[in-house]
Amino acid sequence: MSKVTVVGAGNVGATCANVLTVNQVASEVVLLDIKEGVAEGKAMDIMQTQPTLGFATKVIGVTSDYSKTANSDVVVITSGLPRKPGMTREELIGVNAGIVNSVVASIIKESPNAILVIVSNPMDTMTYLTFKTAGLPKNRVIGMGGALDSSRFTYYLSQALNTNGNNIEAMVIGGHGDTTMIPLKRLANCKGVAVSDILSAEVLDKVVADTMVGGATLTKLLGTSAWMAPGASAAFLVKSILNDEKRVLPCCVYLEGEYKHNDICIGVPTVIGKNGVEAILDVKLNAEEQELFDKSAAAVQVMNDVLKEMKLV
Numbered sequence: 001m002s003k004v005t006v007v008g009a010g011n012v013g014a015t016c017a018n019v020l021t022v023n024q025v026a027s028e029v030v031l032l033d034i035k036e037g038v039a040e041g042k043a044m045d046i047m048q049t050q051p052t053l054g055f056a057t058k059v060i061g062v063t064s065d066y067s068k069t070a071n072s073d074v075v076v077i078t079s080g081l082p083r084k085p086g087m088t089r090e091e092l093i094g095v096n097a098g099i100v101n102s103v104v105a106s107i108i109k110e111s112p113n114a115i116l117v118i119v120s121n122p123m124d125t126m127t128y129l130t131f132k133t134a135g136l137p138k139n140r141v142i143g144m145g146g147a148l149d150s151s152r153f154t155y156y157l158s159q160a161l162n163t164n165g166n167n168i169e170a171m172v173i174g175g176h177g178d179t180t181m182i183p184l185k186r187l188a189n190c191k192g193v194a195v196s197d198i199l200s201a202e203v204l205d206k207v208v209a210d211t212m213v214g215g216a217t218l219t220k221l222l223g224t225s226a227w228m229a230p231g232a233s234a235a236f237l238v239k240s241i242l243n244d245e246k247r248v249l250p251c252c253v254y255l256e257g258e259y260k261h262n263d264i265c266i267g268v269p270t271v272i273g274k275n276g277v278e279a280i281l282d283v284k285l286n287a288e289e290q291e292l293f294d295k296s297a298a299a300v301q302v303m304n305d306v307l308k309e310m311k312l313v
């Protein structure tokens, strides 16, 4: 018996709840939103796929009734504004910091033992805010961004290689921002063969550039930010926790010296299992990668300083 709450029944939250439900990742999914009726409606819509899809998971929707979220094992936080075309994720900090702050306080009261998965943007900043305010150990506060960015890196590589993405292993670390993420092209491989041995440097650099603006590209096409892959990536992370799969996933976590950084939440390879973040894999970066990581961390730090100016941390 496992229970997952998804806060925010918008595009990403509802997609995440749907993937969790149809794949029976949890036995109960609670979808919560502040907008009257939205979570109830989306939960009902998902439940009406049960006869067709045949799952046993129960999903309910509630409007701001946190008592229904009590004793959740995992809580996914997607509440907050998405960006519009032309905006950066960082521009969302003003509104979303207030939303995430109040949601986390309400969630913790009902589910003091939950593992929190933060999705709301700017995600690295919202993860830091949550870690600093929730009073939870660092293994229980996980930002979701790197798993999604790695899926996009894999997608663009699969297009360039004209192959099925399931043959590819590729990882993105660093911040979840248009200029801060670091697709690790040196380590990306197709069935163990380095992609740099197959693709030209020019093509590989274009794949990296496309990956970095993957979210912005979709925002331009859709008029709001993406939700299918984000919702699925968040659900995948939850699955690794609830099934104790111990998957290696790049996640935004609190660093204490790893990658030469301290007091920051940023994307690094982690092992995700029943205790949340079970390990941080301190991969040896080369000088160029470490320089990119340091620059990324400096940009993430600027946003953490904004939280300090806002007197939220």
Ligand SMILES: NC(=O)C1=CN([C@@H]2O[C@H](COP(=O)(O)OP(=O)(O)OC[C@H]3O[C@@H](n4cnc5c(N)ncnc54)[C@H](O)[C@@H]3O)[C@@H](O)[C@H]2O)C=CC1
Binding pocket: 007, 008, 009, 010, 011, 012, 013, 032, 033, 034, 035, 038, 078, 079, 080, 081, 082, 083, 092, 096, 099, 102, 103, 118, 119, 120, 121, 122, 123, 144, 145, 148, 176, 224, 225, 226, 227, 230
């Ligand atoms: N970390 C990542 O990889 C990704 C992050 N995102 C972020 O996720 C967030 C959600 O995106 P979408 O679902 O597309 O937006 P959306 O606008 O479709 O849904 C957001 C939902 O949050 C709800 N909400 C607002 N304040 C709330 C509160 N105090 N309590 C409960 N619910 C509240 C809204 O009513 C709305 O239904 C955005 O901040 C977006 O930037 C989106 C995609 C990927």
Ligand SMILES: O=C([O-])CC(=O)C(=O)O
Binding pocket: 082, 083, 089, 121, 148, 176, 214, 215, 216, 219, 225, 226, 230
């Ligand atoms: O692009 C955005 O604003 C939403 C997001 O984080 C993503 O899809 O990667």
